[in-house]
Each structure stands twice: as C-alpha cells, then as structure tokens.
Amino acid sequence: MMTKIILLGILWSAFSISITFAAATKRLYQKYQNLCHDQPTIKARHEKGLQWLFKNIGETQITSRTSPQHEAACWMFRQSSAWNPQRYVMAVIYYATKGGSRWEFSDNWMVASKHECTWYGVKCNLMRQVVELDLGYIEADGLVPREIGLLKNLKDIDLHGNELQGVIPLKIMVGNTKLEYLRLxxxxxxxxxxxxxxxxxxxxxxxxxxxxxxxxxxxxxASLKQLEIVDLYANQLTGTIPSELAKIPNLKYLDVHDNNLVGTMPKEICAKKLVALIADCHGKKPEVKCDCCTVCCEGMPNMICVDQKTGKRVDRPI
Known part of the structure; x- marks a missing residue:
C-alpha cells in the first residue's frame, strides 16, 4: 500500500511539473503580447520564436524598442508565423548597420517575399544556409552585431571599407568556427x-x-594552421611581435607596420622567409629591428615604406 502511495505521489509531482511548465510557456507569449508597438500582437504561434530569442539573444535586447534585435524580431513576427533563426540574424545585421538609411546597395533585403539567400551580398549553399556575407563598401554604419556568430556555416565575412565602430564581437570568434576569410x-x-x-x-x-x-x-x-595572410597594419597594437607566429605552417604574408610595436623581429619568423614581411623597421631609430623584412616602413613625420631589395619607395606594400 505504501509503495502505491509513493508511486502516486511521484506521478502527481510529475504531472504538476508538466502543468506548471505548460503554464509558464503559455505565459511567455501572453506576457509579451505587446512586445511590438504596432500590429500584429504577439500570439501563441510566436511562442517558438520568443523562446529562441530569449535563450539566444536575451530579454533585455529583445524588449528594448531602440535595439536592432528588437526591430528584427518585430519584423519577423509581422511578416510570418514561421520562425527562421537565420533570417532573423540577417535582419539584425541590416538594422544594426543602418541598412535602411545608409547602405548604398541593399537589393532584396527585408523584402518579405524574397529568401535571404537572394539578398545583396549573400551567398548560400545547397541547403540554403548562409556561407558568405559580402557587404564591403556599402556605407554600412553602426556596430558589428554579435549575432553574426549564430551563422554557424559562414566561411567568408567581408565588411571592409565601411564606417563600422565598436569592438569585434567575441561571439564571432567563438561561433564562426568554419570561417576561412575575415575581412574587417x-x-x-x-x-x-x-x-x-x-x-x-x-x-x-x-x-x-x-x-x-x-x-x-x-x-x-599560432594555433590557426591554415592561416596564410595576417594583415594588421595601421592600428594601435603594442608590445612585441610574438615568435609563436612562426608556428603557423602556411603563413606567407605578415604586415604589422604603422602600429606601436617595438623590439626585434623574432628569428623564428625570419627563418620562414615569408613572401611578404612588413614592419616599422626603416629610419635611423626603427621601432622594430628587422634584417629579414621585405619592406621596412617609418611612421610620422616621414611616412615612408621602402622595398628592401630594390631600395625603392612603395606606396602600399603588398
């Protein structure tokens, strides 16, 4: 008899938990039914989308009516009942970089009837997963959204030649593990x-x-064994050039000039005999001592780069 009572108690507890969970799930869309200030009101069919957003983006970002994450969520809820995380991320990119007011090219972007794979600068694989994002020189402004890190199949990110500010999101480094080309x-x-x-x-x-x-x-x-080109020139990097870079087996091009680096080019890097090795090693008092560099540069006030083989000045070392 006691065993039956215990079993009934366990079953009742499990049933109560399931009822409580169902109620909590139901309350989610009810609590945020006025998430978007205009129509449509959030309904039960949007529950899956809300759950995904709160888990992957966060309540604060989604409920803040001035955030691009909020704008993208409401755009998704207005246009369709089906939740598509990839499409949502693309919408965040658009709003975060002021696509509506700044982009020079935005063909098909945010057109409800067009699949995101047809949007300007977007390439997809056969599974319609975004693999390339080519938005260079389109006058994008604002921040690089961390949501890009949710596009797990990306191989090429090109956002160069724009007016983007802020830091490079950590989530890109962690999430885009299949990336082959990063152009910022x-x-x-x-x-x-x-x-x-x-x-x-x-x-x-x-x-x-x-x-x-x-x-x-x-x-x-040094752990990136496929890396061939590292171009870091014209930044504000400090310290010395790490010898660990010599452990990159395929490295061919390393440009670190026009920074605040000091010291001597590591002998391990010199031994690799790179196709191009460029540092601030020109002038009477070079910031970096380098006997193996292919091009040596000097900063202000002279601003000059010299090919070490020919002795001729070069405008943009390549």
Missing amino acids: HMNGLFGAIHKEIKNMKGLKELYLFGNYIAGTIPKEL
Whole structure:
C-alpha cells in the first residue's frame, strides 16, 4: 500500500511539473503580447520564436524598442508565423548597420517575399544556409552585431571599407568556427583581438588593417594552421611581435607596420622567409629591428615604406 502511495505521489509531482511548465510557456507569449508597438500582437504561434530569442539573444535586447534585435524580431513576427533563426540574424545585421538609411546597395533585403539567400551580398549553399556575407563598401554604419556568430556555416565575412565602430564581437570568434576569410579592414573598430580567435581553425586570411585595434598581437594565432595572410597594419597594437607566429605552417604574408610595436623581429619568423614581411623597421631609430623584412616602413613625420631589395619607395606594400 505504501509503495502505491509513493508511486502516486511521484506521478502527481510529475504531472504538476508538466502543468506548471505548460503554464509558464503559455505565459511567455501572453506576457509579451505587446512586445511590438504596432500590429500584429504577439500570439501563441510566436511562442517558438520568443523562446529562441530569449535563450539566444536575451530579454533585455529583445524588449528594448531602440535595439536592432528588437526591430528584427518585430519584423519577423509581422511578416510570418514561421520562425527562421537565420533570417532573423540577417535582419539584425541590416538594422544594426543602418541598412535602411545608409547602405548604398541593399537589393532584396527585408523584402518579405524574397529568401535571404537572394539578398545583396549573400551567398548560400545547397541547403540554403548562409556561407558568405559580402557587404564591403556599402556605407554600412553602426556596430558589428554579435549575432553574426549564430551563422554557424559562414566561411567568408567581408565588411571592409565601411564606417563600422565598436569592438569585434567575441561571439564571432567563438561561433564562426568554419570561417576561412575575415575581412574587417578599413573601418573604425577598436578594442583588442580576442584570444578566442584560436577557435577559427579553418581561417586562411585575416584582414584587420586600417582600424583602431589596440592591445597585443595574440600568440593564439599560432594555433590557426591554415592561416596564410595576417594583415594588421595601421592600428594601435603594442608590445612585441610574438615568435609563436612562426608556428603557423602556411603563413606567407605578415604586415604589422604603422602600429606601436617595438623590439626585434623574432628569428623564428625570419627563418620562414615569408613572401611578404612588413614592419616599422626603416629610419635611423626603427621601432622594430628587422634584417629579414621585405619592406621596412617609418611612421610620422616621414611616412615612408621602402622595398628592401630594390631600395625603392612603395606606396602600399603588398
């Protein structure tokens, strides 16, 4: 008899928990039915989308009516009852970089009848998963949204030549592990290069030049065995050039000039005999001592780069 009572108690507890969970789930869309200030009101069919948003984006961002995350969520809820995380992320990119007011090219973007794979600068694979984001030189402004890190199949991010500010989101380093090309050069980005860049095991080319990136060059770059090009010139990097970079087996091009780096080019890097090795090693008092560089540069007030083989001045070392 006692065993039956215990079993009934367990079953009743499980039933109560399921009822409570169902009620909590139901309350979610009811609580936020006025999330968007205009029609349509959030309904039960939007529950899946709300759950995904609160889990992956956060309540604060979604409920703030001035955030691009909120704008993208409401756009999704207005246009369709089906929840599509990829489409949502693309909408965040548009709103976060002022697509409606600044972009020079935005063909098909935010057109409800057009699949996101047809939007300007977007390429997808056969599964209609976004693999390339080519939005260079479109006059994008604002911040690089961390939601890009949710596009797990991305192989190429090109946002160069815009007016983007802020830091490079950590979530990109952690989430876009299949990335092969990262082009964020010629923007207004600042902050440090996260050591979590080591997660991008397939990265082949890294272009961050022409920003305001500070801190040191992360030695974690050494774990990126596919890396061929590292272009960090014209930033605010400090410290010395880490010898660990010599452990990158495929490295061919390293440009670190026009920074605040000091010391001597590591002999391990010199031994690799790179196709191009460029540093601030020109002038009477070079910031970096380098006998193996292919091009040596000097900063203000002279602003000059010299080919070490020919002795001729070069405008943009390549």
